[in-house]
Amino acid sequence: MADTGEGKKEESDYKRLHSFPLIRHTDMPEEMRVEAMELCVTACEKYATNNESAAKMIKEMMDKKFGSSWHVVIGEAFGFEITHEVKNLLYMFFGGSLAVCVWKCS
Numbered sequence: 001m002a003d004t005g006e007g008k009k010e011e012s013d014y015k016r017l018h019s020f021p022l023i024r025h026t027d028m029p030e031e032m033r034v035e036a037m038e039l040c041v042t043a044c045e046k047y048a049t050n051n052e053s054a055a056k057m058i059k060e061m062m063d064k065k066f067g068s069s070w071h072v073v074i075g076e077a078f079g080f081e082i083t084h085e086v087k088n089l090l091y092m093f094f095g096g097s098l099a100v101c102v103w104k105c106s
Helices: 030-046 051-066
Strands: 022-026 070-075 089-094 098-104
Touching: 022 030, 030 051, 030 089, 030 098, 051 070, 051 098
Parallel strands: none
Antiparallel strands: 022 089, 070 098, 089 098
């Protein structure tokens, strides 16, 4: 059997990088969701090499805009189980495999 080359694909072919935010789960109201999503994109682009600074920026801005007790996790390949206030959770992907989880707890 001759190998036509179709079976061999580069690893990069399997990774689809996207520059738009991909929301995995949210229960936020529309206005809050849009604002939080834009804030996450801005922070991740500004601090592309420093997830800790991006998370800190998102947390501080959400605390100012929507009251205190916001939490943010940014990274790759993590799992989570959290307790949060209803209508205050956003879990999204940005730039391929970078995940952002933003939630509020009282």
